[in-house]
Amino acid sequence: MRRRFDETLETPIASLIDVVFLLIIFFVVTAVVEKDVVDESIRLAQAKHVAAIDQKDPRTVTINVTEKGDVNIALQPLNLTQLQQILTATRKQSGDSVPIVIRGDGRTVYGHIDGVMQAVGRTGLYRVRLAAEATGRGDQ
Amino acid sequence: MAQKRRKAVSAVQIPMSSMIDVVFLLLIYFIVTQKDELSEAHLAVNLPSPSPAQEQPQEKPNLLEIEVHPGQVYLKKIPQTLPQLKETLSRFAAYDSEQTVIVKTSVMAETHELVSVLDLCKGLGLTRLNVLTLQ
Numbered sequence: 001m002r003r004r005f006d007e008t009l010e011t012p013i014a015s016l017i018d019v020v021f022l023l024i025i026f027f028v029v030t031a032v033v034e035k036d037v038v039d040e041s042i043r044l045a046q047a048k049h050v051a052a053i054d055q056k057d058p059r060t061v062t063i064n065v066t067e068k069g070d071v072n073i074a075l076q077p078l079n080l081t082q083l084q085q086i087l088t089a090t091r092k093q094s095g096d097s098v099p100i101v102i103r104g105d106g107r108t109v110y111g112h113i114d115g116v117m118q119a120v121g122r123t124g125l126y127r128v129r130l131a132a133e134a135t136g137r138g139d140q
Numbered sequence: 141m142a143q144k145r146r147k148a149v150s151a152v153q154i155p156m157s158s159m160i161d162v163v164f165l166l167l168i169y170f171i172v173t174q175k176d177e178l179s180e181a182h183l184a185v186n187l188p189s190p191s192p193a194q195e196q197p198q199e200k201p202n203l204l205e206i207e208v209h210p211g212q213v214y215l216k217k218i219p220q221t222l223p224q225l226k227e228t229l230s231r232f233a234a235y236d237s238e239q240t241v242i243v244k245t246s247v248m249a250e251t252h253e254l255v256s257v258l259d260l261c262k263g264l265g266l267t268r269l270n271v272l273t274l275q
Binding site: 025104129131132134 | 155157158161162164165168169172179180181182183184185186187188208245246247248249250251252253254255256258259260262263264271273
């Protein structure tokens with residue numbers, strides 16, 4: 001009887017370690033994602049014909065434009081003057097070939113995107129991309 | 141000999157519970173990494189140069205002009221539906237995929253309308269895409 005009781009007390013260490021690893025990996029992965037904050041409220045327009053990107057230049061600056069036309073970088077809201085200041089600083093630091101990705105909500109009017117594009121254009125950065133959700137196979 | 145054989149049989153038993161944990165671990169790893177790769181396509185566009193002094197002389201023959209208005213797309217001033225536009229553009233692209241496409245977009249048009257036109261051009265191999273704004 002007593003022996004049986006002792007046996008039940010043994011904790012399964014092996015699976016515990018697995019769970020701990022699981023947690024560690026979870027936090028590592030979320031930490032990496034956080035570096036590249038994505039505005040989840042934005043629903044990108046769909047692109048059926050182009051391939052999804054597999055590699056991104058680490059210098060890429062992603063500008064989010066919400067449906068209402070609010071602009072943010074990494075969820076930090078900005079007005080166009082602030083945006084231009086940030087981009088000018090980026091250009092000074094990393095040169096004018098820094099890729100700029102505009103993640104505009106598909107339902108926002110183009111006028112909002114245009115404002116951002118003009119701000120980018122004024123800073124002299126020329127590699128501008130519009131982000132879209134790749135829904136097709138990307139056959140060219 | 142008999143003892144040795146028994147040992148071999150017991151060694152074959154795999155600890156299933158930790159294996160399941162590992163499998164879950166892999167599963168969650170893939171789910172998390174998959175989500176991040178939510179396939180995003182980037183459509184490169186050329187911006188109009190900010191200072192008018194740098195404007196290049198216009199090369200008339202090789203310009204394809206598309207206008208995007210709210211709910212309507214025009215190719216060389218002729219209204220087109222997207223399938224029509226695709227068909228016409230594919231003919232132009234087959235002739236010369238290097239030609240410059242100018243997409244003039246109305247500020248009131250929704251972004252997805254512009255993106256679908258850019259996507260169409262990219263899909264047909266037209267890569268010189270310029271976006272201008274119609275006031």
